[in-house]
Amino acid sequence: MDLRLLCFALGASSSLLWPWLPSLAWGGALLALAILLACGRCWRLLFLLLGVLWMQLNLQYRLVWLDSLEAQTTHMITARVQSTEPQGEKFVRLLLHLDTLDGQAVTPNPLIRLNAYQALPSLPAGSTITLVTSLKPAHGLANEAGMDGRRLLLGRGITATGNLRRVVAIDEVPMGWRERWLGEAEAAWLGLSQAPLLAALTFGEPGGITDAQWELFRGSGLTHIIAISGQHIALVAVLGWWLGRLFGLRGAILVSLLFAATYSALAGFAVATERALIMVAVWSLLRWRKRDWPSHRVWLWAFVVLCLWDPFALYSAGFWLSFLAVALLLLASHLAAKPGLVRLQILLLLGLLPLQLLLFEGMAPLALLLNLLALPLFCIGIIPLALIGVLVAPLSTALAHGLFWLSSWGLDWVMWGLDLLASHLQLWWPVPGWLMPASLLLILLWGSWRLQGGRYLLLPVGASLLLAAWPAPSPWQLRVLDVGQGLAVLITRGERGILYDTGDRYPGGYNMADAAILPVLNRLGIRVLDALVISHKDKDHAGNRRAILQALPVRREISSFPFTRDTQLCKRGQQWRWQGLVFAVLWPERPGAGHNNDGCVLQISDGHSRILLSADIEKEAERRLLALEKAEGHEGALANPLSSTLANTLLVSPHHGSRTSSTPGFVAAVNPQFVVHSAGFMNQWQFPRPEVVARYAGAQQWVTGQDGAILVEADGAGLRILAERERGPWYRRAGAWWRPVFWRDEP
Structure with a gap:
């Protein structure tokens, strides 16, 4: 039985590596093979195949509705509220179960996430709302480093995201018992310094925790304590077990399960708590049946049950971290009868390190020590006091306030210690990719x-x-990073780098420096930028300028806009050499006010190929550039584009492919073989515009929002270009990644 369960788990887990989503034709072939294996009693191969089939059918069933989103981006929807997550004064994230899309019922009521950049009335869970939204399939940035947005969303069961345009109608339901209980608890901890942390610890409401606090928890390795996870459910279940022992074995099991279920309900049945509850239920059922199974079998059953209950769980980082941690504890008990706490922490730290580096691209060196100090404090004092405070809050606000005060006092000391450490030490270490x-x-x-x-x-x-x-030569490379609707280009050679533009920064704190640029710099081992070029002051190009300057040393800053006295102004005619490359500024004629037509246009040449970074210049600047070409002695440029200084092998298109740029004369003068449009996925401006794409019909084209980051490097006397979404598993691919295909090369 153990090997059969393991085979099912491996078959289901293989979906993380599928290069494409198999079609029903594949499913039919696999089903026929499964029947043959059953007839031949090849049970291990059969269970392996059943795991594959289960994931294939579930993924198709849960993703097929996304085909309805391709025709347009604006939709009228009716949905039920699962939860609201305030991110700021006028920024709320809504988790909704979709009922209808443009008047048509949707099955199987998929979970979607909307960003609302406006103040909203109270929306109790279960309320039905009708909205006008922009909606698109779950999407994330695709760079060689940084969080995998699609996997992160799928791991939470979210299959589409969008923005709220307009509220049409709200049908509120009466406030549920959880909301009323939360209101009683909020009244009890009102005025306490750590009230936001208490809300996160007890009700899974992390909206009040600041970004700076999350950075402290990440650097100290204590995120798993603050965010409600399997550890909290296990602690509550153990408390229930102790209380239930008064009623015998079965009474202990019932009380333990009741406590775990109640706490999961208080946390809103979040994904992590739901999975932990299933694990507790599996263990409780086995104990109820008095099955004396070995620990590894219980582990396998929990894994398989979770795959059956929530196939998207396999795409969650928390799922793998928790199951691998339990597996390491089982290994420790196998290697030693009674392993000590220090040995367990060391084993967990080292055993989880590769997975942590893969998922989070960094490490917390002090996590072992801080967990040894903090875990007893949280598990014996802070969390139990807070939970008991929640239990008594509806009965006595004064008593609950006293318990919350003690818990908050303990959190005050924890935060004071972490702040002190962070002021003297770097707690979180980003690490290079190797x-x-x-x-x-x-x-x-x-x-x-x-x-x-x-x-x-x-x-x-x-x-x-x-x-x-073994040391290897380092060629120059250029990356047009995937930064959504914006621009960021990184030029590197070895551990040296130049950054051209910095992408956008959004309400709520999300920004392209943390999401894309800094992770890529860390992956490549670049600790100093030789130059930071800011084409102009628009937010989608300069939004993270300060963040980059604060994050790492920059030897010089170049821009068409004078941000500071130290900014070197960008002007036509400037040239410099760097790591075997020649950089030439083609525009502007003089520094301006930082508008689109003031953008710093930069040409990069290695002697064989030339690359043009054209910022957001529009038709007026393009026409002036052509006039300057003619005035400076390139009259034959239009007849022979190769004689023009504007002729380039690769072009990063002006203004993300807007119709106000890429005039026919400019396109003819540049005459690129390759064009990269840095534009967001299904953006509201429909960049790159179809007519602009048509003007570059003779060139091979990429869109960063569709194809991910574009890597360019020298290949003999030409260029080799690779799109990030040309590789990786099915959910990272370009195009309609959710649509099953029979062969790999189908659209």
Whole structure:
């Protein structure tokens, strides 16, 4: 049975690696094969195949409705409120179960997330609302580093996102018991310094926690304590077990399950709590049936039940971190009868390190020490006091306030200690990309040495480490990063870099510096920028200028707009050499006010190919550029584009592909072989415009919102270009990634 469960889990988990989503034709072939395997009693292969089939059918069923979103971006919807997540004074995120889309019923009532940049009335869970929204399939940035937005959304069960345009109607339901209970608790902790943290610990309401506090928790490795997770559910279940022992074994099981279910309900049945509740239910059922199963079998059953209940759970980082942590604890009990707390923490730290580096691209070196100090404080004092305060809040506000005060006092000391550490030490360490595979190889090397029968792995693992450390030449590279509706271009050679523009910054704190630029710089090991070029002052180009300047040293700043006295003004005729490349400024003629037509147009050449970064210039600047070409002795440029200084191998299109740019004369003068449009996915301006795409019909074109970041590097006497969404699993692919295909090359 254990091997069959393991095979089902492996088959289901394989969906994370599928290069495309299989069609029903594949499903029919696999089903026929499953029947043959059942007839032949090949149970392990059968369960492996059943895991694959389960994920294939579920993913198709849950994603097929996204086809309705391709024709247009604005929709009238009716939905039921699951939760509201305030992100600021006039910024709320709504989680909704969709009932109708443009008057048509939607099955299976998918979960969507909307951003509302306006003040909204109170929306109790279960309220029905009718809205005008922009809606598009779940999407995220696609860069070689940074959070995988699509996987993150799918892991929460969210299949589409959008913005609220207009509220048409609200049908409120009476406030539910959870909201009333939360109101009683809020009245009890009113005025306490750590009230937002108490709301997060007890009700899973993290909206009041600031970005700075989240940074502290991430750097200290305590995020899993603050955000309600399996650890909290397990703690509540243990408390219920102790109380229930008064009524015997079955009474303890019932009370334990009741406590866990109640706490999950208080947390709004968030994804993480729902999964933990299922694990507690599996354990409780086995104990009820008096099954004396080994721990690893319970672990496998919980894994399989979660896959059956919520297939999207496999796409959640929390799912893998929690299950791997439990697996490591089981391994520790196998290696030693009674492993000490320090040994357990070391095993968890090292065992989870490769996965943490893969998912979060950084590490918290003090996490082991801080967890050893904080876990007892939270598990014995802060969390139990807060939970008891929640229980008594409807009965006695004064008693609940006293309990919350004690819990808040403990949190005050924790935050004071973390602030003190953060003021003297860097708690979170971003790491270069090579450290994740290196850490995995080192763990394999240690395992090969320690585990019986693993010595034969020493040679290949050691050889892999040697090859990874062998020095190799560093060619120049250019990346047009995927920063949504904006622009950021990174030019690198080895650990040296120049950044051209910085993308946008949004209400609520989300910004392209943290989401895309800094993760890529960390992945490449770039600690200093030789130059920061800001084409002009528009927010989608300069929105993260200060963030970049604060995050790492910048040797010089160049812009067409004088941000500070130290800003070197961009002007036509400037040239400089850098790492074997020649940079030439083609525009503006003189620094301006920072508008579109003042943008700093930069040409980069390696002697064989030329790349033109054209900012947001529009037709007036393009015409003037053509006139300057003619006036400066390039009269034959229009007849022979190769003689023009505007002729380039690759062009990053002006103004994201707007119809106000890319005039026919400019396109003919540049005559690019390759064009990259830096534009957001299904953006409201429909950039790049179809007529602009048609003007570049002779060139190969990419759109960062569709194709992800574009990597450009020298390939002999030409350029080699790779789009980020040309590789990776099905949910990272370009185009209609949710649409099943029979062959890999189908649209």
